[in-house]
Amino acid sequence: MTSQLVVTPSPGTQHGIVWPAGMAMIDAAVTAEAAHELWWAVRQNADLGGFLEQLARQSGNNLLQLSPFAVVLASGEGVKCAVRGAFTIRVRLADGQNTELTGVGASTWVERGLGPVSSISIGADGRDPGEGSAQVLLRDAVIRADALSATVWRAQPHTPEPQAVQAEPAPASPVEPPVPAPVDEELVPPRAPSRPVAGGAAGDIGDSLIKQEFAEPEAAPDLHAATTAEAPGAATLTDADDPAPIGPDDNAAEPAGERRFAHLWDATSIQPVESAAVREPVFIDEVPVPQARHGVASPPARPADEWDAEDHDGHTIVQVASPDGLSAPGELRAPPALETAQAETVLAIRCAQQHPNPPQRTQCYLCGAPCGGGAAQAQRPPLGRLRVSTGEVLDLSRPIVVGRSPRAGRAAGPAIPRLLALPFQHVSGTHLEIDFEGWNVLAIDRHSTNGTYLRREGDAPVRLPEAPTLLVDHDVLDLGHGVQLTMEGLP
Amino acid sequence: MTADPAMRLRWGAASDRGLHRAHNEDAYLAAPPVFVVADGMGGHAQGDRASRAVIAAFVELVGSEFVSADRLDEAVREAGAAVARLASATAAPGSTVAGAVLARSGELPCWLVFNVGDSRSYLLSPSALEQVSVDHSRLQQLLDRGELAPEDAAGYGDRHVITNALGAGIQSPRVDRWLIPASSGERLLVCSDGLTDELTDTLIEATLRAEPDPQVAAETLVAQALDAGGHDNVTVLVVDAVRVDGPVGVIQGGDITVPDLETAAETA
Numbered sequence: 001m002t003s004q005l006v007v008t009p010s011p012g013t014q015h016g017i018v019w020p021a022g023m024a025m026i027d028a029a030v031t032a033e034a035a036h037e038l039w040w041a042v043r044q045n046a047d048l049g050g051f052l053e054q055l056a057r058q059s060g061n062n063l064l065q066l067s068p069f070a071v072v073l074a075s076g077e078g079v080k081c082a083v084r085g086a087f088t089i090r091v092r093l094a095d096g097q098n099t100e101l102t103g104v105g106a107s108t109w110v111e112r113g114l115g116p117v118s119s120i121s122i123g124a125d126g127r128d129p130g131e132g133s134a135q136v137l138l139r140d141a142v143i144r145a146d147a148l149s150a151t152v153w154r155a156q157p158h159t160p161e162p163q164a165v166q167a168e169p170a171p172a173s174p175v176e177p178p179v180p181a182p183v184d185e186e187l188v189p190p191r192a193p194s195r196p197v198a199g200g201a202a203g204d205i206g207d208s209l210i211k212q213e214f215a216e217p218e219a220a221p222d223l224h225a226a227t228t229a230e231a232p233g234a235a236t237l238t239d240a241d242d243p244a245p246i247g248p249d250d251n252a253a254e255p256a257g258e259r260r261f262a263h264l265w266d267a268t269s270i271q272p273v274e275s276a277a278v279r280e281p282v283f284i285d286e287v288p289v290p291q292a293r294h295g296v297a298s299p300p301a302r303p304a305d306e307w308d309a310e311d312h313d314g315h316t317i318v319q320v321a322s323p324d325g326l327s328a329p330g331e332l333r334a335p336p337a338l339e340t341a342q343a344e345t346v347l348a349i350r351c352a353q354q355h356p357n358p359p360q361r362t363q364c365y366l367c368g369a370p371c372g373g374g375a376a377q378a379q380r381p382p383l384g385r386l387r388v389s390t391g392e393v394l395d396l397s398r399p400i401v402v403g404r405s406p407r408a409g410r411a412a413g414p415a416i417p418r419l420l421a422l423p424f425q426h427v428s429g430t431h432l433e434i435d436f437e438g439w440n441v442l443a444i445d446r447h448s449t450n451g452t453y454l455r456r457e458g459d460a461p462v463r464l465p466e467a468p469t470l471l472v473d474h475d476v477l478d479l480g481h482g483v484q485l486t487m488e489g490l491p
Numbered sequence: 492m493t494a495d496p497a498m499r500l501r502w503g504a505a506s507d508r509g510l511h512r513a514h515n516e517d518a519y520l521a522a523p524p525v526f527v528v529a530d531g532m533g534g535h536a537q538g539d540r541a542s543r544a545v546i547a548a549f550v551e552l553v554g555s556e557f558v559s560a561d562r563l564d565e566a567v568r569e570a571g572a573a574v575a576r577l578a579s580a581t582a583a584p585g586s587t588v589a590g591a592v593l594a595r596s597g598e599l600p601c602w603l604v605f606n607v608g609d610s611r612s613y614l615l616s617p618s619a620l621e622q623v624s625v626d627h628s629r630l631q632q633l634l635d636r637g638e639l640a641p642e643d644a645a646g647y648g649d650r651h652v653i654t655n656a657l658g659a660g661i662q663s664p665r666v667d668r669w670l671i672p673a674s675s676g677e678r679l680l681v682c683s684d685g686l687t688d689e690l691t692d693t694l695i696e697a698t699l700r701a702e703p704d705p706q707v708a709a710e711t712l713v714a715q716a717l718d719a720g721g722h723d724n725v726t727v728l729v730v731d732a733v734r735v736d737g738p739v740g741v742i743q744g745g746d747i748t749v750p751d752l753e754t755a756a757e758t759a
């Protein structure tokens with residue numbers, strides 16, 4: 001149930017853009033074509049972020065060079081506004097209060113979310129559209145105007161899908177003959193009209209403005225209704241419309257012994273990913289709050305200042321020197337996973353020197369001594385080494401992400417991989433990954449631009465797929481131009 | 492032969508209780524190598540206590556040069572245990588945690604970005620503002636499952652339901668981590684949802700580009716969030732990697748890889 005706007009323009013020189021869920025004014029210096037593209041884009045997906053992205057395209061995505069603009073979009077029960085430069089947005093809220101926004105003085109622009117609104121106007125250079133404006137209503141247009149004035153309507157929850165009409169962008173100018181405006185059938189009167197709206201019937205439409213009716217966008221999901229279907233037991237409190245600050249008695253009504261603590265949260269509530277992820281909380285007696293140890297209890301007023309003293313020039317700069325205990329890659333153990341908290345184990349037999357080995361081996365892959373005895377679970381040892389053509393050698397003790405600027409992300413599993421940076425332009429940002437499964441070493445191409453080729457003794461080179469590929473000793477991963485990774489000492 | 496891994500940082504921080512709340516339940520720590528924001532929940536003063544307990548667990552890391560993944564995990568675990576100890580018969584307060592510690596992978600200086608809940612970390616590079624962390628929220632879950640289209644996300648009303656937190660009766664919180672090589676000129680933003688619920692990512696990016704001083708940038712973002720509505724507590728950390736020294740030059744440029752027709756020819 002999103003609000004809709006019905007707009008009355010004051011003709012002028014700036015661009016006025018109107019669509020059912022919003023209106024905007026853009027500086028006159030923007031081309032008519034650009035104004036059109038903007039209208040077309042917001043018409044498809046009228047969201048403030050989308051509007052701004054489209055506007056940014058007009059300035060080559062330089063956000064600091066955006067043209068002056070003002071925009072108002074329906075958002076839930078209220079509106080979102082944004083303004084940059086010498087435009088003014090004046091809003092009369094449904095509760096009768098007035099508020100005003102201007103972009104003057106902001107180095108970027110100003111955004112504001114407001115609750116239910118009864119009327120809104122946008123004016124260029126302080127212009128306020130008065131009653132003398134054109135006696136027409138717009139719901140979809142690109143026009144030249146100096147001000148737009150809107151009354152906010154609330155659409156009925158179950159609007160029948162209107163008949164599709166050929167959707168072509170409206171011409172900016174010259175002005176076309178008007179089309180009758182069926183603004184009324186899917187609308188209900190505003191909650192608190194600030195002034196009468198001229199009928200809305202076709203006969204009231206003036207003769208000098210564009211009016212086009214387009215196919216409605218795909219039936220928008222009724223988000224408001226959808227979000228009420230929360231799982232039982234997870235009380236969900238949102239604060240968006242809280243009229244008053246949370247007072248000291250905000251949970252006085254909580255029944256004694258009530259264990260559904262979600263009720264107590266004033267802003268955020270929690271809903272477990274799956275029911276298994278949350279268990280009955282362990283209730284213990286109240287314990288004192290742990291004291292922050294170094295007086296950096298937060299939020300400190302200006303923690304940066306505290307640390308200034310240790311730096312040289314009064315600015316918050318710190319030099320971090322090379323540490324000792326962390327440098328050798330082989331010494332960095334994979335951290336225990338927080339969720340599973342158990343080290344990776346493999347089924348192993350032992351050699352005479354007690355090296356763990358794959359159960360099928362007869363000779364130790366490390367020392368060559370004979371293997372034997374019963375197989376038992378053991379912590380997985382390093383599965384050999386990876387020799388890089390640049391000279392570096394890495395233990396295969398934890399996963400490795402290889403690339404020009406490689407990243408290990410959320411999907412990389414519980415252990416933090418080692419990053420191997422290869423500073424070559426033909427290598428992709430994140431190019432490939434080395435991972436393990438049991439005793440196996442696997443390579444996965446990460447959708448690299450130029451691919452990874454697997455060179456195996458006696459075989460023709462094969463382009464590595466994006467699915468895990470099993471590696472064997474002496475395999476070479478070739479990234480082109482002599483950049484190669486060689487597997488050594490694999491079990 | 493090569494410089495020791497090192498980073499020169501400048502940073503700023505700002506926090507405000509907002510226009511509609513009695514308490515600031517956010518807490519933060521901005522002191523190298525730790526930049527962390529916690530957003531507490533629990534009503535009464537419980538939220539404050541939860542977020543402060545989280546931050547207290549990270550104080551020990553301050554002053555070290557780089558933080559290992561093990562040490563980070565330990566701090567997060569400790570934070571979770573500290574919040575769990577605040578639970579009483581009627582309430583189990585909780586907190587989000589998000590941020591980054593300085594880490595190294597081999598000789599490569601990195602950001603080790605992590606989160607539990609819906610506080611966020613972003614990286615601003617010359618080409619884009621990228622949200623690194625992924626919210627543990629009902630909204631994100633719907634997006635991940637394809638049950639909600641990205642273009643409808645902005646209109647999704649119920650953005651305050653999170654699926655993961657420290658404390659809050661959750662015994663095994665999921666911690667997501669990203670290890671990202673740091674590069675000179677990069678700017679890290681860590682914030683509570685009081686910022687991202689109020690402002691578009693576009694305005695956040697524009698402000699980060701417009702304000703070179705990290706403290707001014709943090710204060711400006713908080714002021715903008717208040718101006719936009721200030722419905723929630725808002726906390727912002729801005730950290731600039733002024734200079735990053737590593738053994739090899741990591742070539743930045745995001746997704747731009749020089750297409751290479753020779754590779755195929757050489758290897759075919």
Ligand SMILES: [Zn+2]
Nearest residue numbers: 351355364367
């Ligand atoms: Zn052996």
